[in-house]
Amino acid sequence: MGVLDGIRIIEIAGIGPAPFCGMLLADMGADVILVERSRTKAGDPLDLGKNAIVNRGKRSLALDLKDARAIEAVSRLIDDADALIEGMRPGVMERLGLGPDATLARNPRLVYGRMTGWGQDGPLAQAAGHDLNYIALSGALWFSGEPGRPPLAPPTLVGDLGGGALYLAMGLLAGILNVQRGGAGQVIDAAIVDGSANLMNLLLSAHAAGQQPFERGRGLLDGPHWCGSYVCADGHFISLQALEPQFNAMLFDKLGLADDPDFRQPYDPRRWGQLRARMTALFATQPRAHWASLLEGTDACFAPVLTPAEAMSHPHMAARDVYSVRDGVLQAAPAPRFSATPSASAGTVPRRGEHNAEILRAAGLTEYEIEELQSGA
16 A cells, blocks of 8 residues: 555645645555546646546546635545645635635644745745746756756756655655654645755755866766767767766776777866767767667666666666556656555556545535535536
8 A cells, every 4th residue: 555555635736746746645655635626628738637647546536616615625625634735826725715724723733735836935936937947046957958058957857846846745744744743734835946956955065075166067067078978870879977987997998998098087177078079979880789788787887868668678677667558658656665565556547526426425525515516516
């Protein structure tokens, strides 16, 4: 059942990091009740239906939250919940009657998780934004990219998921643990600008030590010629990050460059452009499979750059069952892994409103009340 078996979480449906956080908790065995709109607009590109991996393992309750009876039904569910997840703009939940003051008054043990980009307060709190905007403002985007070119980061990974969903999940679990130790419920203000800035602390340590200047392309982690991706003769890509001397020594040895005078001072930033050019020309002479055969599994800090579909069949990823196809959808397995309380296999994606009757019945609503709610949905 998972390490979170017995924990109940109410998730008010949204997009991006909030539902991803709910998926993480459902993967670990929590009972996540997803409160969805009763219907969506036709052709809504954000309605992924059965393809919404972020909803796997959850139970779906579809209600019209403009109906006061629906708000009361959700409030009754919250009364017995350990936590709530919402990703609305500040003030929306309050206007619905489901804000922290109202819900914590009914359930003082509730851990109320709020997921936003800018945070619950500050000059930008009410402004629209997306992943790229948040990590741009927080500084987390700065080192991503090549010198002299606009920064480029993997879509949603640094902000929405890394600085957002993961920090919300950690905050919720810490809050639940605090309640179980006798503490009170509370609000978790998880802002992507906060979390993505917090992710910068390792790089800021390197900056303080003089290893990572704020000039892009001049630091140990974003500058050396051997750190980065290269195109191969067949158009595929490989990655190298042999930072430490013993690892780049092995890389150069494997590539036949150990005695090359150009590579005797690989940490000299003045030489990086020249060395990068030579490495680029070298890797373009052979296909990706050649370089994988030569370097993979050694301490040269190498990996091929794979699509998710390719990654599923790679021997290492396949041995760990990292990817699978369920109901026709390629998806990654729950993570991390637990030795004593392993997570079940990833759950199915529920149909909208699939669990209405069972959820409302368990909340104490009569059959008449359930029928009335569903007829109005």
